[in-house]
Amino acid sequence: MELTMMPRVRFGYVTVKCTTAMVMFVATAIAMTTVGRAPTQTATTSRGKILMYPYVSLGLEKNSHMINLVRLSKILRSRGYDVHLLIGTDAGSWNELDQTFNVVHRYPSANASDIDYMKVALGWSSMSAYQLVVWLADKLERQCDALLSHQDILVDIQSEHYDLLFTDFINNCGRIVSDYLNIPTIAYSPAGFMSDAALFPDLPSFLPASPMSRLEPGQMTYLERIKNTVEYVAMNIFWFPQWLGKRPASLGNNTLAVDWMPQNDLLRHASTRLFVSHCGLSSTMEAAYNAVPVVAMPICTDGFRNALKLTSAGMAFPLDFKTLTEDSLESAIWEVLNDTRYKRNASRVAALLSDTLVPPRDKFLYYVGYVIRHGGVAHWQADVLHTMNNWQLFNYDIAVLGLVVLIAVFFISGGAFWLCAKVVWRCWPVLKLTDKEHAN
Numbered sequence: 001m002e003l004t005m006m007p008r009v010r011f012g013y014v015t016v017k018c019t020t021a022m023v024m025f026v027a028t029a030i031a032m033t034t035v036g037r038a039p040t041q042t043a044t045t046s047r048g049k050i051l052m053y054p055y056v057s058l059g060l061e062k063n064s065h066m067i068n069l070v071r072l073s074k075i076l077r078s079r080g081y082d083v084h085l086l087i088g089t090d091a092g093s094w095n096e097l098d099q100t101f102n103v104v105h106r107y108p109s110a111n112a113s114d115i116d117y118m119k120v121a122l123g124w125s126s127m128s129a130y131q132l133v134v135w136l137a138d139k140l141e142r143q144c145d146a147l148l149s150h151q152d153i154l155v156d157i158q159s160e161h162y163d164l165l166f167t168d169f170i171n172n173c174g175r176i177v178s179d180y181l182n183i184p185t186i187a188y189s190p191a192g193f194m195s196d197a198a199l200f201p202d203l204p205s206f207l208p209a210s211p212m213s214r215l216e217p218g219q220m221t222y223l224e225r226i227k228n229t230v231e232y233v234a235m236n237i238f239w240f241p242q243w244l245g246k247r248p249a250s251l252g253n254n255t256l257a258v259d260w261m262p263q264n265d266l267l268r269h270a271s272t273r274l275f276v277s278h279c280g281l282s283s284t285m286e287a288a289y290n291a292v293p294v295v296a297m298p299i300c301t302d303g304f305r306n307a308l309k310l311t312s313a314g315m316a317f318p319l320d321f322k323t324l325t326e327d328s329l330e331s332a333i334w335e336v337l338n339d340t341r342y343k344r345n346a347s348r349v350a351a352l353l354s355d356t357l358v359p360p361r362d363k364f365l366y367y368v369g370y371v372i373r374h375g376g377v378a379h380w381q382a383d384v385l386h387t388m389n390n391w392q393l394f395n396y397d398i399a400v401l402g403l404v405v406l407i408a409v410f411f412i413s414g415g416a417f418w419l420c421a422k423v424v425w426r427c428w429p430v431l432k433l434t435d436k437e438h439a440n
Contacts, residue, residue, distance in 0.1 A: 046080060046081060046082040047079065047080045047081050047369065047372075048081050048082070048163040048164060048369070048372040049081070049082040049084070049160065049161070049162050049163050049164075050076060050081055050082065050083050050084065050162065050163065050164045050165075050166055050368070050372075051084050051085075051086055051157060051160070051162045051164070051165050051166065051181075052069055052072075052073055052083060052084065052085050052086065052101070052166050052167075053086045053087075053165060053166070053167040053168070053171065053173075053174050053177055054066045054069040054085075054087065054167070054168050054171065055168035055170050055171035056087060056088065056143075064280060064281045064282050065168050065170070067282065068281075068282070069166075069168065070096050070097075070100055072166075072188075072364065073085070073100050073101060074100050075361055075364065075365065076365070076368065077100060077101075077102075079365055081368075082102045082103075083100070083101055083102060084101055084102055084103040084104070084105065084157075084160065084162070085097065085100075085101040085103070085104045085105065086105045086107075086147075086153075086157060086177070087104065087105070087106060087107075088106065088107055088108070088109030088143065088146060088147070089106050089107070089108055089109045103160075105153060105156060105157055106153075107146060107147050107150045107153045108146060108150065109143070109146050140171075140172055140173070143173060144172065144173035144176065147173060147177075148173075148176070154180060157177075157181070158180070158181060162181060162183055163183065163184070163372045164183060164184050164185070164186065164368065164371055164372050165177060165178050165181055165183055165184070165185040165186070166185075166186050166188070166368070167185065167186070167187050167188075168187070168188065168189075169187040169188060169189040170189070174187060184371045184372065184375055184376035184377075186367070186368065186371055263282075263283070263286060264286045264290070267286050267287060267290040267292050268290045272290075272292055273292075273293070273337060273343075274292070274293055274294075274295065274333060274336055274337055275287050275292045275293070275294045275295070276294075276295045276297065276329075276333070277294050277295070277296060277297070278297060278298055278299045278303050279294070279296050279297070279298045279302075279303040279304075279306040279307040279310065279316075280302070280303060280306070281302060281306065283306075284306040284309070284310060287310070287315075287346075288310070288313075288315070288346070288349050288350060288353060289350055289353055289354070290350065291343070291346040291347045291349070291350035292346060293315050293316065293317075293336045293342035293343050293345075293346050294310050294315060294316035294317070294336070294346075295316070295317050295319060295329070295332045295333055295336055296310055296311060296316040296317065296318045296319065297318075297319040297320075297321050297324065298321070299321055313345055313346075313349050314341060314342065314345035315342055315343075315345040315346035315349055316336075316342070317332045317335050317336050317342070319332050
């Protein structure tokens, strides 16, 4: 895991930037409707008490964000930390929750029965930036309202006196919980992007504004830069639809349809030569780490950007699922299998990712312990960030002064031009008369 620790100014965050080296874990989900606090076994000795507050898709039992956070929590538990979980009831319950966390705090979730995720996923590419922002903002607001409307849960977690809050950067409600608990906070970004909320802005002139973007960093046209700048205001989320229907009758005997499989183990197997993927976050990382060439067929959300990364690295062949045919899929498969460049580039990417000075697990544990030991990272922040007001911090005062100067120059120049014109107008008859006298 590659970490970038950033001090937070507005919300007190330490931002953990988890890029392509993000830990991976897959687990099955089992429905459960328990509400409230579910205590489990507590460690006899603890290096610190941590509250995990993940982002979980409204109406879905789990997603890649939750899966990765569970993996991180297991690492923390293995090193002696007490790790608690704050989660809604719509996340369901799977064996890993009770096995991973010392305590699980549950709050009644918002009603998500009206959300057709497959319809949303299939129509994702046709949604405008404005529609996408409105849709996502509504879902996030409903999740946050569900938590904040239950004061008993908030009081319960406050009474635990946590040493650290660990939240998903995309979970905007985590900022409110951070301020409510008033404790050091780590916000991690599995998509590798940050936002202005942590005073770590992306530059829309060359960096895609969203992990869902289909634009390539540093290679955007002028019109694409305009589009990217408009999308820059959006905070996008990962939504992974899953197939819940029966096995299609058209599937042959050589196709195995399963509810879950150890994907990372299969990709690591020496016999695996190709991966046809929708390019979700974990799928992208696992393919890259295991040097497996990909036929990239993104469907929604961050899949388009992940597919672009793999394609740019030369280890994937892209396909458009909306225009997909049997022939185009077969052609893409044979292209990747027969062209050795894909495998060679995949091996190069895997070598780059695995060549690290400090193991990702050790780096992650170090920074979590660092924040707890020192009560945050205020010492990383420049003093001026606490003494300057927003007008000074964002140079609004300079912008206003510049505007005043421009207006003054405009009026002074205009006034000077008007005076010159007036003088010339008054002097013109005299000059004409003088010219006539000289002529005579």
